[in-house]
Amino acid sequence: MTALAGRSTRFPELAGLVASRIPGRCLPAPFYTDPAIHDADVAGIFARHWIFVATEPEVSEPGDYVTVEIGPYSVIIVRDDDEQIRAWHNVCRHRGARILPEANGSVGNIVCGYHKWTYSPDGVLLSAGEQPPDFDKGCFGLKPVQLRNVAGLIYLCLADDPPADFDEVIPRIEPYLAPHRLEHTKVAAQVDLVEPGNWKLVMENNRECYHCDGHPELLCSFFPTYGYEPDDMPARLQPAFDRFLQADLDLRNACDERGMPHALIEELSGRPTGFRIQREALDGAGESFTRDGRAACQRLLADFDTPRLGRMTMHQQPNVWLHLLSDHAVTFSVLPIAADQTLVRTTWLVHEDAVEGEDYDVAALTDVWRATNEQDRGFVRLAQQGVSSPAYEPGPYSASEYQVEQFCAWYIERMTQFVQS
Secondary structure: OOOHHHOHHHOOOHHHHHHOOOOOEOOOOHHHHOHHHHHHHHHHHHOOOOEEEEEHHHHOOOOEEEEEEEOOEEEEEEEOOOOOEEEEEOEOOOOOOEOOOOOEEEOOOEEOOOOOOEEOOOOOEEEOOOOOOOOOHHHOOOOEOEEEEEOOEEEEEOOOOOOOOHHHHHHHHHHHHHHHOHHHEEEEEEEEEEEOOOHHHHHHHHOOOOOHHHOOOHHHOOOOOOOOOHHHOOHHHHHHHHHHHHHHHHHHHHHHHHOOOOOOEEEOOOOOOOEEEEEEOOOOOOOOOOOOOOOOEOOOOOOOOOOOOOEEEEEEOOOEEEEEOOOOEEEEEEEEEEOOEEEEEEEEEEEOOOOEOOOEOHHHHHHHHHHHHHHHHHHHHHHHHHHOOOOOOOOEOOHHHHHHHHHHHHHHHHHHHHHHO
């Protein structure tokens, strides 16, 4: 276990706070505002679990790399000369300098800018300048970080003993991901947005559609009935629900004809790798996240024979949600910066042979989620301001917010284990 990840004794008041959480209600304020809890989240959640950080097309060629900041950790993800994607701590084995300060790029070898210690992409120390005759370069390679590539999605785990249940989750989600062939896509756009709120508020906001009337662009294609049970459907949403029932039937038939899985698997709490995956219908033309619901890229992913395949959506604790469509994929990763700041990275992928300006227009491709992300940034800001008030008291979740409750339940489960370690 990493040093930081094992130090639950640094947070003596955490156990009582974890135990004070009332199921069915929001978390107590310190979980969203206290810098010490932020540090505990990094140590107990982000340094112990599998974290989604990138997609395979971001390191498509040998030497391509991206760097990822997870709390105090910096990690290099690089494709080596043998086409293997590897992860290394971004710390020189000489005097600890940050080796690659840039967010991404391409290298032949990995060279520390301080004293020019040089490493191969597979982590081997090649050159260390002037050293004594008995200096053993083999003892000073880059420190590895555990990495898994799941159908083109790259996950890291900073712990020496990552949650074993990830190996059981992978074969259950890969059949949903594989038809889109993300390894044969390219990055059309990527936007980093710093939201002025705690990372848990960002995740909670994403897990419900109670606030979806604040997303007019998204509602052109996203059914606002998400999260509601048929018996609890508000009258105002009944017309949309009727459209959803027909679209859902059409989608299930289309998936069955093509041998594509679509059934819901939902295990959001009760396990280290909580997840939810399903193929779901879209409103409008039913093809993509656009203002008319039609495909934003004319070159479809993989070898799909129709654009009307809805959205394959996955949510995974603690930091990812994504949508894979017939024409493109969009992934979201959430990384904590401070108690009241969170990085949300949105990446749009299109077929590797799609031509910008012919098959797709970047502005049209990214339009809906750019608008939605900015709107969510505003909602998260309001939530952070509210939970920071002395008047804040955790309120109850509605039935349609059950996934928010599941996220908080998962979080409390994991933090309980952390404080007991």
